[in-house]
Amino acid sequence: MRPFRLHRPESLDEAIHILEKEGEDARPLSGGTELLLLMKQGFASYGNLVGLTRIPGMDRLEVRKADGALVIGAGVTHRQLERSLLVRERFPLLAEVEGKVANVRVRNSGTLAGNLAFAEPHSDPATLHIAWGAVLCIRGPEGARKVPAREFWRGAFETVLQPAEVIESVELPPLPPNRLGAYSKFGMHERPSLGVAVFFTCGEGERIEDPRVAVGCVEPHARRLGEVETALQGKCAADVEASLSDIGAIAAGCVDPITDLHGSREYKLHLVAEFTARTLKRALDRNGEGRP
Ligand SMILES: Cc1cc2nc3c(=O)[nH]c(=O)nc-3n(C[C@H](O)[C@H](O)[C@H](O)COP(=O)(O)OP(=O)(O)OC[C@H]3O[C@@H](n4cnc5c(N)ncnc54)[C@H](O)[C@@H]3O)c2cc1C
Structure with a gap:
């Protein structure tokens, strides 16, 4: 594998700045379960990977008081969603689906945001999030925007993300009892x-x-x-x-x-x-x- 520089930005703005500066030679890195595999196998080669998971706030997993939506920071892994008491009690279908993604090793490092951003056609969360009515919160050089999950994918491995844009969080609306x-x-x-x-x-x-x-x-x-x-x-x-x-x-x-x-x-x-x-x-x- 070609050597790369691993950036560890301390804020999302810094991450976006690096992605913008390095252009096509840089990619965001979350759990690495897809990206590092691609690079090891020689299907992709980048000189700069920008680590997102340690940025403060990316591990956010909370119910928003104003509307009861579940806010899932981009650093949250499948395993965290599967095991979180909050998710199991308030959003049990999400915990159920996340618990069946891949295997426990992939779930331990792989993030929900990485799964959605990669746009691999065989994604469980993508199908679930489209039907659930999830919203993806995106941040990039031009600022922040929200995109409904059903409008996020353009094709296999293709999304509406623009250069240097990243998913900051995913929002799932609460489901009333009926x-x-x-x-x-x-x-x-x-x-x-x-x-x-x-x-x-x-x-x-x-x-x-x-x-x-x-x-x-x-x-x-x-x-x-x-x-x-x-x-x-x-x-x-x-x-x-x-x-x-x-x-x-x-x-x-x-x-x-x-x-x-x-x-x-x-x-x-x-x-x-x-x-x-x-x-x-x-x-x-x-x-x-x-x-x-
Ligand atoms: C053996 C195996 C089995 C699997 N089985 C399943 C399965 O049953 N069901 C299923 O749904 N999935 C499955 N997957 C896919 C798995 O869910 C993903 O590999 C994982 O969620 C990707 O997350 P990551 O954090 O590792 O992403 P990474 O590998 O870090 O990144 C993936 C891509 O997304 C980009 N990216 C990462 N984070 C962001 C962000 N916040 N904003 C913008 N771009 C970003 C990266 O630049 C890269 O292009 C499987 C994968 C493997 C390897």
């Missing part, structure tokens, strides 16, 4: 071959309101399936339960997977149909439990 959610993943390799996230509000008369269904891993980036959401909107929970396979078929009709190591196109379409139905059922089964 907002139900579930996430399912499936795969036989290290990374998932499919991820499906479902959220909806169980309104008056057990009607589904504001449904959000996202599918990840089978296309260049995770995305919401508008046709499935339209099919669910306003339906009675019991009617949805009776038509799960039809809804699964609509989901399969929305995606355009390619054949690769994770399976053939036909196999992936089958998985999307099956797991959309199963994930919806899991969310419906959570009705009455009080929280997802």
Whole structure:
């Protein structure tokens, strides 16, 4: 591996300044579980890595008083999210999903922000965050901006981040008790071959309101399936339960997977149909439990 200089800035402004100054020869470094692997394997080469995790405030993990949103600093690892009592009690679905990312060694160093920024198509948190309605707080030379997760990815390994911009934190809105959610993943390799996230509000008369269904891993980036959401909107929970396979078929009709190591196109379409139905059922089964 080509030698590189490891910068340890003491503030985010300093980190951004270094990234701006070194340009294409610099990258932010969080847990390094992706970046260092790429560099070791010779797929990428940078003369400057800018460590973010030790910057004060990057380890922030708290519920914001004003609106109850969970604020996750960019230095927070998957393992911290999996084990945090606060997250387990107030955002249990996040803890559940984070506990199934990769293996414990990767979760120990890998950060949520690094996962999202890398934009690898087989990301569990990306699918979850899109459907949940997360917001990414970004900082760069031009200042700070917020981007909804659903607008963050442009393609495989491609995001809206501009040169020298970094993710500073991720915000997850709180889920009221009647907002139900579930996430399912499936795969036989290290990374998932499919991820499906479902959220909806169980309104008056057990009607589904504001449904959000996202599918990840089978296309260049995770995305919401508008046709499935339209099919669910306003339906009675019991009617949805009776038509799960039809809804699964609509989901399969929305995606355009390619054949690769994770399976053939036909196999992936089958998985999307099956797991959309199963994930919806899991969310419906959570009705009455009080929280997802
Ligand atoms: C064996 C293995 C199995 C895995 N399995 C899964 C899985 O099951 N599910 C899943 O979702 N993921 C999986 N992953 C991916 C894993 O979650 C990521 O490797 C990890 O979260 C990346 O975080 P990091 O902090 O190590 O990022 P780094 O390697 O430090 O950085 C990754 C990229 O993001 C950039 N970056 C880092 N932080 C920021 C920031 N704050 N702002 C802007 N850019 C930034 C870096 O410049 C780099 O380009 C797996 C990875 C491995 C190696």
